[in-house]
Amino acid sequence: MSFLIAYASLSGNTKEVADLIAETLIAEGMEVTTYRIGGGVMPTLHQFDAMIIGSFTWGKGETPDEVKNFVADIGYKPDSVYVFGTGDTQFGGDILFCHAAVKLARFYGSTYDPLRIEQSPRGKQQKIVIEWSKGVLKHWKHLHE
Numbered sequence: 001m002s003f004l005i006a007y008a009s010l011s012g013n014t015k016e017v018a019d020l021i022a023e024t025l026i027a028e029g030m031e032v033t034t035y036r037i038g039g040g041v042m043p044t045l046h047q048f049d050a051m052i053i054g055s056f057t058w059g060k061g062e063t064p065d066e067v068k069n070f071v072a073d074i075g076y077k078p079d080s081v082y083v084f085g086t087g088d089t090q091f092g093g094d095i096l097f098c099h100a101a102v103k104l105a106r107f108y109g110s111t112y113d114p115l116r117i118e119q120s121p122r123g124k125q126q127k128i129v130i131e132w133s134k135g136v137l138k139h140w141k142h143l144h145e
Ligand SMILES: Cc1cc2nc3c(=O)[nH]c(=O)nc-3n(C[C@H](O)[C@H](O)[C@H](O)COP(=O)(O)O)c2cc1C
Pocket: 008, 009, 010, 011, 012, 013, 014, 015, 056, 057, 058, 059, 060, 061, 062, 086, 087, 088, 089, 091, 092, 096, 097, 098, 099, 118, 119, 120
């Protein structure tokens, strides 16, 4: 089974989460391609079984423009989309925390809760990322059995 992990990251937190998700899925025997949104050639989505999309949150709960453009460039809503994000509760409490990820999950009709990480996943949040990634795999297998 193959995953595309597409993410946007400015200061590296979301990239760290993307890398940890990739490591976890690879350890589970999955094929994983990671793509930093806005950089290089855009991947061909239909070559993958599922997409995992990650974003930081900007402004007041906003989705970064590069993520909006990426979503528009894809041009359709793939069936299996999983969403993660990093944010900071200092910018508006729980309501705006990782709001970009929450909105993306709603947009794609994701039936698996989006992962919300406060800043860097290093330390005690690492386990949450690993568990979420394993959950993605279980969720996908359950739907496609
Ligand atoms: C100007 C600005 C606005 C932000 N607004 C929000 C916000 O509304 N909600 C949120 O959860 N995080 C917000 N953040 C925090 C970032 O999303 C957070 O630091 C994130 O981990 C950055 O990801 P990156 O390191 O991958 O670029 C904001 C950060 C900045 C600098």
